[in-house]
Amino acid sequence: MADKDHALQRDSMAERVKQDLLRRIMSGELRPGTRLVELQIARELNTSQGPVREALCELEGLELVVTEPYKGSRVREVTQQDIREAYLIRATLEKLAGELATPRFQGSVADLKKAATAILSAARKKDIATYTRHDITFHRLIVEGASNRILLRTWNSLAFEVRLQLWLSRGKIDLVAVQEAHWKIIDALDKGNGKLAGKLLHEHIYEFSRSGVSQSDAPQQK
Amino acid sequence: MADKDHALQRDSMAERVKQDLLRRIMSGELRPGTRLVELQIARELNTSQGPVREALCELEGLELVVTEPYKGSRVREVTQQDIREAYLIRATLEKLAGELATPRFQGSVADLKKAATAILSAARKKDIATYTRHDITFHRLIVEGASNRILLRTWNSLAFEVRLQLWLSRGKIDLVAVQEAHWKIIDALDKGNGKLAGKLLHEHIYEFSRSGVSQSDAPQQK
DNA sequence: ATTCTATAGATTATTTATAATCCGTTCAGG
């Protein structure tokens, strides 16, 4: 049984464990607070404790899990406050990204329009998973357009809070209405108005962070 | 010989290895590009491969080392471009921090003044190590004053580039002149002028990133 | 009844051993 896996192996064992846990955490299958027992995960994935520890260590670096010595790891609890704080940082970073990315997008916003169209389509179908995926793609395109590796790295470190907020706000807000801001942003970038694009991005993101989540939805502390 | 170590043990082995490597990298003893051989480090610190791997994994999460599968880890090479990019992000984040921190500092800037005095003293003695330490303390106080954990976490992730720039600019710039900006920032915070404090912080940091480093000082790629 | 202690089970931390991979060197063939 392990033979087939071995034949298909591209990444290291630790990498595969990491990807599996990453997927399960981001999809919400592993809720915040869930314990991650090393030997149990190792058995599930037909490997040993070492690679699992390494995967957990990397996920801890991404701030997705927290580990206490001799007590183990669990999926990080994210408070409503964490999400508010993360969105303020994200708004600030994307404002900068919008300004920096203007030279790149002026007159060539085809990719952005494609992403925005996909977002709109998913919003109309109320397909949260697809909406989230394309929404993140849209914003990532802008951050990548800034051509600043450190900016991208920093932005990526906020991904967990962003996905969680998108998940928590499911059904609470009008996705179609929220996504309309994207078209104004695209227009500003297309015309080379970086200041405006940055301002719109900041407003768009900050507004969203304030929307749709009541306290009862907040992940409860253990 | 291991007995004495064992008696004094507070942290786990992995944590001690991490702290040792962290210190040696930040102090410049381990230059960018230096290979970090797991078993060699393990022997030096009287432990085995496992804890060393864990320490390296955590340092990779802090972006201090890079690891290639089956090829090992080395202290990260930081290009001049990386430093420029990091300083732009840092300037943006500290501008935000300055604005957010105003309520906290208005009328109570004693800690900031103490740090700024220590910086000035070190600048006059041309004591780079002490200057760096207090300079980072000064800026950290402001970021902490913003009361935003995510902001602090994000700011911390830029620490390596910041220290490296401070190190690279040694002897190339007038430390006394640069640090004078601190007093204007303190004054703005003391008076509750957050917008001005933010603007001054942005200028101060961005200026510094442009100063004093010629291309020949840039860490060379292997 | 309450608090303290001891014990057992579960889990993490570390060590030791083994497998897989990389990389420079050597040497055969052209």
Added chain:
DNA sequence: CCTGAACGGATTATAAATAATCTATAGAAT
């Protein structure tokens, strides 16, 4: 002289076994 396959040392990756620590429970002492 050049090319490429094969060997060997060095290092990382994984596995397996053991040690250290935590947590809950049960029982004894007060």
